[in-house]
Amino acid sequence: MSLLLRISELLEPFSSDPGIYMVVLHRIDGVPIYVKAKRDKKVKLTTLLYWLEGQIKEVLYYIFTRNLSEASFKFQDMIVRMYPVSKTLVLSIIARDETPLYKLDLDLESACREINNLVVV
């Protein structure tokens, strides 16, 4: 099974969550290598994805130099969360702001760990 297929299997359950608009796995330079987005006309995800690309480098800098364990941005009715997966990958989710994140956080951390095991030799 290819690495990307295995990663998409691990991230697939999150995109089924009704509260999550988009799941993205970014490369170190900000380029997304996995994107799963919901079709929702109310949410302009493409603009947000472009904006996220610009943030990745900055977030990675803080993750590796200041031990930042996660980054969170809140827009009008959306939350963007970014979690480091490895030294070259960052996972971001875009969710409805009323989505309870306390449990989701644990599942995302588990997914990050599993992806980390796949990509770090």
Add this chain to the structure above:
Amino acid sequence: MRVSVVHSSEINIRKCYAEIREKLDLVDFKPNVVMLFLTESTWMFWKAFNELLQKRFPEAQMLGIVIEGYVLTRTIHTRGVCILLMEYDGDVRVFHEKGKGATKTAENLGSKIGRGWDLIVLAFPAIYFPGKLRLGITFFNDRRFYGKFQKVNETERMKIMEKYSEYLDRTNSVYPMNRTLRILARKTGGDTPIVGLNLLPLQAATSTPFILANYRFVSPGAAALCFKGRINAYYSDIFPERGKSYEETLEIIKGRLANVEDVRVTKKGLVIGEINGIKPVDFLLEKVKGYEQLSEEELKKLLDEGKLQTFTPYGVGFVSEKTFGFTVIGLYPYPINFYPVLFELDYFHDEGIFCGEHYKGGVKQLVRTFENAKEDSEFHFFIIDSQSIFSFGRSLFQIFDVIKLYSRNYFGIMLQSPPFYNPKPSNFMSEIEKGIHYFAAGSTVLIEFMRK
């Protein structure tokens, strides 16, 4: 003994079911124990998973419950389904009893179980959330009994609280954990440890929590998975040892909890009538700014949506008259007058403390029970308090730093803080009656399956 954990964290139910079915095909042994753990995202589809397992393993002893999450090797999941399959070397059997009132259910179940087991895993609802009609009747009775309570003297008040407690017992609304464990321990000879799977979802829904026993729906009721063979169970709470007197215990506990205030509680049976002379919920609203009392309609709506919050950082704590142990009941602004409690209150001092939640010792304290693990153990199954999800968030992953020191083969579930009956003496803060342990947060139970 052979063990296999089959799971899917998929929340799309079709995909989840397909993944589980596929993984079950790969199981290469015939389990005699099947434990089905459904989560928030899948419990409403219990029938499908129940049927699937019954077809695959019709002769296995089966127990099914709803949990908040499960712990696999180095990952934690809160969605999907998880199934623990075991080919246990000793004797194993599931007993169940349904809906004859909490006390009667415990007595009948205890008689069915009998003596001679080495460990009992007992699943029962801490509080059962009935359908709308029954809930409406309970609200009506709460108002009716409390109306009388406010007009009479102290002696009559006690009688009214006792009657209302009997009503809660009769309708299976509350299974008080100390009474339930006390009855089970007595009926099973008193020398068998009992692990309580005390079911109270963090977000409750109508007709929950539910229990499946040998592929039958037994709610509201209780079920016990009984083991005979080489098996151990250990318990830990997050506190230092209790004091040898009421004053000593209070002094220890006051140093550990936040926002402590002495209070006087009017209580009897399973209910609190007043705290410092006012309704329990009014007392909470007076102390905690920002809380608003739910209306009955709001509560019913939340139950319909499966979103009624049952966790809270505030509570009232009591010192046991029997052991000088200490325990807490959480307070939340529900639309009720009498405040139902998850344990029988008659064994506690009337003077209590109002307090906020506070952990000391961090996440690692939560799994210190693993320190008891023996070298010739084969598999560890543990239950940790689901409120730790709020207390620690992603730091909860630090439990693996401790667990890896003691176990290579483990599986855990997250549930409301588990109660425990231990026939051997201990000095835990949360030992509230001889052998019976319970604290509202931070307790852990470890079940250890030994090599043959």
